[in-house]
Amino acid sequence: MGKVLMKGNEAIAEAAVRAGCLNYFAYPITPQSEIAEYLSRRLPEVGGVFLQGESEVAVGYMIFGASGCGQRVFTSTSSPGFSLMSEAVSYITGAECPAVFVNIVRGGPGLGGILPSQADYFQAVKGGGHGDYHLLVMAPDGVQEAVEMMMMAFPLAEKYRNPVLILGDGLIGQMMEPVEFPENLRSEPTNKDDWASNGMATRNSDTPNLVKSLFLDPRALNDHNLKLKAKYERMMREDLRYEAYNADTDYQALIVSFGTMSRVCRTAIDALKRQGIEVGMIRPQTLFPFPEKAIHEAAIRPSCKVVLSIELNMGQMLEDVQRAVLGERPVHWHGNAGGDIPSPEDIMDLVKSFL
Amino acid sequence: MQREVMFAGFGGQGILLSGKILAEAAMAEGLEVAWIPSYGPEMRGGTAYCLVAISDQPIGSPIVRTPSHLVAMNRPSLVKFAPTIKPGGVIVINSSIIDIGSNRSDVDELRVPVTDIAKELGNVRAANIVALSAFVARSRIVGLETFKNTVDVEFAKKPDLRSINLAAVEAGISAALKDR
Known part of the structure; x- marks a missing residue:
């Protein structure tokens, strides 16, 4: 199949279907409502279930229910909606159920605005709901990568029995770009007979499975949290993803940027190169696990004088970048949290101001 | 080289579709494309x-x-948007309902009464295709044959609109060439 021109939201929806997910429950919210609109038409064609919940709170628990029964399931929402789902996300993570969430982030706090934003970085990578947990978080920089991450998300969620979050923004959701759906990323749902409450009649077992997040015994709860911790460490070893751009040069500045913002930085880096100024970039594709080792090593390159964390918020990833650089170089934040995306010229001026 | 085309008008004038057809045509020529809408509480009669x-x-x-x-x-x-356009760019103006110019001497300004032309063809809703066609003919941002094929494919799904839109393509092209 050749490339087709598709809106990010519709491409994400189609990618989920092609990834073998036949259950989608959601409540509409701008700027991602096209995902629901598309699947309301598409899922019945393939025998799937489309269900509009009465609220995001309800949707979160519908996802928990379907996942606990062993079904592939996903939902999509935007920032305030993800806040409402976060209680359920904590339960789903505690009960070790796989599920995929898409947050097409809008500006905040509160109702904020609908333009591109990365203001939910902390919420995405530091847990988001109550309790000691993480999601595996992927951040695409365009429609094609959104498709690929969406198709990878389901097997990853099942590998770890942990929710996976795709973090986009209004540009990724609303923009049309040429896309293709890689055949090699299709996958079959894994067998969940060993843990899911999927009905004993279909299993050759006399032991009922119990899906729960309640551990009243203190040792049992600590052991459970150690088990979750081991999963997050395994994500770092096995499923960390990042792109190093122009990073084999003797760059004077290192940019760390993801998603929509990284596209602007890429254009600025190319333009600076034509002016004889080399700038490297580490683009985290997974925000959790975070490429802290790669950033550290890139920052301490002898030619590198300064590290810039450029993001569509007031400096959230900045804290993780500082933690990665460990004081070896000065780290500065640059960004905008209103919906205006800095231009390549802004980024070029910023870089020059530090050199 | 990257070039950008801004399509702008009232909601309901087919602005988003014009952009999509151009993006499809460029894609058919093997070029990289991105289409970005204004989004949010847009409605018929509002800006798009x-x-x-x-x-x-x-x-x-x-x-x-x-x-x-x-x-x-x-x-x-x-x-x-006229003040933001790069020098040397093409500015197509729907002169049926715009009675001013771009006030720029460093651009290629093309005034075409696209709404009137579409009305004469029988459907005012084809005005977007007249304007797009005039733009493509003037800028040659994609080849005319590729462009015509793309419009044909776009309206193949809507047979009742196909012939008027293909007529709109020809009318837009000749308006652009006549003005030169």
Whole structure:
């Protein structure tokens, strides 16, 4: 199949279907409502279930229910909606159920605005709901990568029995770009007979499975949290993803940027190169696990004088970048949290101001 | 090289579709494209615009403050975007309902009464295709044959609109060439 021109939201929806997910429950919210609109038409064609919940709170628990029964399931929402789902996300993570969430982030706090934003970085990578947990978080920089991450998300969620979050923004959701759906990323749902409450009649077992997040015994709860911790460490070893751009040069500045913002930085880096100024970039594709080792090593390159964390918020990833650089170089934040995306010229001026 | 085309007008004038057809045509020529709409509480009669970026390289930032070209379907759009267009760009003005110019001497300004032309063809809703066709003929941002094929494919799904839109293509092209 050749490339087709598709809106990010519709491409994400189609990618989920092609990834073998036949259950989608959601409540509409701008700027991602096209995902629901598309699947309301598409899922019945393939025998799937489309269900509009009465609220995001309800949707979160519908996802928990379907996942606990062993079904592939996903939902999509935007920032305030993800806040409402976060209680359920904590339960789903505690009960070790796989599920995929898409947050097409809008500006905040509160109702904020609908333009591109990365203001939910902390919420995405530091847990988001109550309790000691993480999601595996992927951040695409365009429609094609959104498709690929969406198709990878389901097997990853099942590998770890942990929710996976795709973090986009209004540009990724609303923009049309040429896309293709890689055949090699299709996958079959894994067998969940060993843990899911999927009905004993279909299993050759006399032991009922119990899906729960309640551990009243203190040792049992600590052991459970150690088990979750081991999963997050395994994500770092096995499923960390990042792109190093122009990073084999003797760059004077290192940019760390993801998603929509990284596209602007890429254009600025190319333009600076034509002016004889080399700038490297580490683009985290997974925000959790975070490429802290790669950033550290890139920052301490002898030619590198300064590290810039450029993001569509007031400096959230900045804290993780500082933690990665460990004081070896000065780290500065640059960004905008209103919906205006800095231009390549802004980024070029910023870089020059530090050199 | 990356070029950007801003399409702007009232909601309901087919602005987003014009941009999509251009993006499809550029894609058919093997170019990289990105189509970005204005989104949010847009409605019929409100403002609508979209930006199409076309490049022979992967598109980094599709967001630009100074697009290469403009197709202005109403007066507020012309007033808002004409000053931002890069020197040397094409500005298509829907002169049926816009009684002013771009006030730029460093651009290629093309005044076409696209709404009147579409009415004469029998459907005012084809005005967007007249304007797009005039723009493509003037800028040659994609080949005319590729463009005509793309319009044909787009309206193949809507047989009752196909012939009038193909007529709109020819009318837009000849309006652009006549003015030269």
